[in-house]
Amino acid sequence: MKNLGVTVLLLAGMALTGCLESGGGKEVPSNLNNGDFVTEPGGDDNASQGNGGTTTPTNPDDDGTKTPPQPSAPDGFDINKGEVLTASTNLSLDFYPPFQSAYLKVSENETCANGDWVRYANSMSFVSAKTNQAVPLSVQFRDYDGRMSSCYTRKIFIDQAGPEIVFAKYPSAPVEEGLDVEIVFSVTDAGAGVDTVTCEFAGVSKACLAGQNKVTFPKMAGGDYTFKVSAKDKLGFASEKSVSFKVSSLYKQMVQNVKVNAYQKVDILFVIDNSGSMEYEQKSMANRVRNFLDVVKGLDWQIAVTTTDPVHSTLGDGRLVPLYGKTNSYILNSSMADADARYTLGMTLQRPETGSGDEQGIYAAYRAIERSLGAIGSNKNFIRQDSQLAVVVISDEDESANGPKNDPANFVKYVQDSFAGQKAMSFHSIIARPGDKACLSGEGYSAGFRYEQISKLTGGVIGDVCATDYAAQVQGIAEGVRKTLKSFTLTCAPVIDSMRSLLVLKDGQVYNGTRSIQGLNVVFDEMLPAGNYEVYYSCLK
Structure with a gap:
C-alpha cells in the first residue's frame, strides 16, 4: 500500500539531561524532549480535489431555468435508499x-x-x-x-470498526541516549474512510494524517516513552494503538558460552509470499532462485518452505508445505541429487494458490520453529539441535500485524532462548526495500520496514523483490547462509567504542580470528575450529 509520508519532529524544551557512558562521560545536551512536535504533510496527494473556484460558462440565450432530471426506479431493488455504506x-x-x-x-x-x-x-x-x-x-x-x-x-x-492502525517501524530494543528514534505507522479504513488521526507523545497531542506517517524524535534523553495513535472513521468508530520504548545510557556486561562442532549443519527456511499481489513475481519464481543450491553445496543442509499466510489450515500458520512432486515429503536435504533438489525447490517456491493478503513472514517463521520444536505435523525434525539456522523471506509487502511473534527482536530472542544461545542465525529478505521508489511504484506493494530491520539485526542480505532475476542476490543470500556457520549470534547488540570491546576466548585462550560485527552476529572470516568459546561484550540495558 503506497501511503503518504509524514515527518514529525520532536523539538527541544524539557530540561532532561543524561550522561553517555563513552569517551569519558560525554554529556548529552540539556533541554531535550518536552514532547512538542509538528506534523507536516508529505506529497501532493493531500492537495484539494475541488474545482479551484472555476465556474461553468452559461448560454447567453438561456433564461437560467432547467428541468431537473426525473429519477428512475432502481433495477430490481435497492438497499437503504441507494446507500453504499452503513454502520x-x-x-x-x-x-x-x-x-x-x-x-x-x-x-x-x-x-x-x-x-x-x-x-x-x-x-x-x-x-x-x-x-x-x-x-x-x-x-x-x-x-x-x-x-x-x-x-x-x-x-x-x-462498517462497525474503527480505522486500522499498523506500526511498521519502531524501536524493538533499548535506544542509546542521544540518538534519534524513528516510528513509521499507517492509518487506513476500508469502509467509511479515515476522518481524524491524533498522535500523542509526552502529554502533547497533535493531528496526524490518514495513510502512512513517519515520526522522528531527535536526540532522545533517557527514559521510558509511549507514542499513541488514535483515529476515528467517518461513521464515528474509533481505534487506538501505541508503542512503548526505552532510551538508556546504561550498559550491561555479557558473557556467552558457545560450543562449536566440526560438522557444518544448517537448516534453511524459505517463507514465500503467496498472496494475490505476488502474482507477477510468482510466475518465474523457480527460475529466479535457480542458483541457490550451487552456493551451499558441500554443507549438510536441510531446506523447507512455508508461506506468509497466517491462517490457512494446511499451507499457513508456519506449516511446512509439501514438496512439489513428492508424496508426504516436506524437507529437502543435501543427500538428494543436485538436479532433483534444484527442480523440487524451485517448483515448491512457485506457489499456485492465492493465500491471505494479511502477509506475516516473521510470524510464519516463528510458528514454523515452534511447530518443529513441538514435533508437530510436517515440521517435525526440521530444526536440528546441532545445526545453525537461516530464514529467507520473499515478499512484496511488509509484516501486516503487530503481535509479539511479528516483532524482529522477539523472534531473535525466541531462537536464542530456545537453544540456550547455541544456535547462530541469519534472516535474509527479498522485499520492496524502503526508499526504492522504482519498485514501490511498480510491482512492490509496500516497503518491508520490519524485514529490513530483522535482516540488519542478524547480518542478513536485503534483496529487491522487483528484480527480474534474483540470481545475484540469491547467491549473496546463499553466501550469507555459509557465513552463519562462521558466526556467533549474540543475545543483544554489542556496544563497541573506546571503552568497550568484544573479547573471544577459545578453550580459555584469547582467539584472535579476524571478525566483523553484523547486527547481533559476530562473523569470522574463517571457519571456527571446534572447541568451547566464551564471548565477552557490553550491551545497553
Whole structure:
C-alpha cells in the first residue's frame, strides 16, 4: 500500500539531561524532549480535489431555468435508499420487480441461492450476519404463474470498526541516549474512510494524517516513552494503538558460552509470499532462485518452505508445505541429487494458490520453529539441535500485524532462548526495500520496514523483490547462509567504542580470528575450529 509520508519532529524544551557512558562521560545536551512536535504533510496527494473556484460558462440565450432530471426506479431493488455504506446490520430493502410479483427471495450472496421465498411486499427489513466488509445481497421475483425474474444484485459496506492502525517501524530494543528514534505507522479504513488521526507523545497531542506517517524524535534523553495513535472513521468508530520504548545510557556486561562442532549443519527456511499481489513475481519464481543450491553445496543442509499466510489450515500458520512432486515429503536435504533438489525447490517456491493478503513472514517463521520444536505435523525434525539456522523471506509487502511473534527482536530472542544461545542465525529478505521508489511504484506493494530491520539485526542480505532475476542476490543470500556457520549470534547488540570491546576466548585462550560485527552476529572470516568459546561484550540495558 503506497501511503503518504509524514515527518514529525520532536523539538527541544524539557530540561532532561543524561550522561553517555563513552569517551569519558560525554554529556548529552540539556533541554531535550518536552514532547512538542509538528506534523507536516508529505506529497501532493493531500492537495484539494475541488474545482479551484472555476465556474461553468452559461448560454447567453438561456433564461437560467432547467428541468431537473426525473429519477428512475432502481433495477430490481435497492438497499437503504441507494446507500453504499452503513454502520448498521439492519438493512432496509425496497423492491422494484419487472412484473407484478407474488413472491420474492432475498439471499445474502450474489447468486440468489439459499434464500427463502416469501410473500411479496414493497419493502422489508433484512438483518445481515456480516460486519466490516462489503455485503452482497441478491433478490429474485416470482409471479403466481411461476415466472421468475433475473437475479438482481447489490452491495453495501457494513462498517462497525474503527480505522486500522499498523506500526511498521519502531524501536524493538533499548535506544542509546542521544540518538534519534524513528516510528513509521499507517492509518487506513476500508469502509467509511479515515476522518481524524491524533498522535500523542509526552502529554502533547497533535493531528496526524490518514495513510502512512513517519515520526522522528531527535536526540532522545533517557527514559521510558509511549507514542499513541488514535483515529476515528467517518461513521464515528474509533481505534487506538501505541508503542512503548526505552532510551538508556546504561550498559550491561555479557558473557556467552558457545560450543562449536566440526560438522557444518544448517537448516534453511524459505517463507514465500503467496498472496494475490505476488502474482507477477510468482510466475518465474523457480527460475529466479535457480542458483541457490550451487552456493551451499558441500554443507549438510536441510531446506523447507512455508508461506506468509497466517491462517490457512494446511499451507499457513508456519506449516511446512509439501514438496512439489513428492508424496508426504516436506524437507529437502543435501543427500538428494543436485538436479532433483534444484527442480523440487524451485517448483515448491512457485506457489499456485492465492493465500491471505494479511502477509506475516516473521510470524510464519516463528510458528514454523515452534511447530518443529513441538514435533508437530510436517515440521517435525526440521530444526536440528546441532545445526545453525537461516530464514529467507520473499515478499512484496511488509509484516501486516503487530503481535509479539511479528516483532524482529522477539523472534531473535525466541531462537536464542530456545537453544540456550547455541544456535547462530541469519534472516535474509527479498522485499520492496524502503526508499526504492522504482519498485514501490511498480510491482512492490509496500516497503518491508520490519524485514529490513530483522535482516540488519542478524547480518542478513536485503534483496529487491522487483528484480527480474534474483540470481545475484540469491547467491549473496546463499553466501550469507555459509557465513552463519562462521558466526556467533549474540543475545543483544554489542556496544563497541573506546571503552568497550568484544573479547573471544577459545578453550580459555584469547582467539584472535579476524571478525566483523553484523547486527547481533559476530562473523569470522574463517571457519571456527571446534572447541568451547566464551564471548565477552557490553550491551545497553
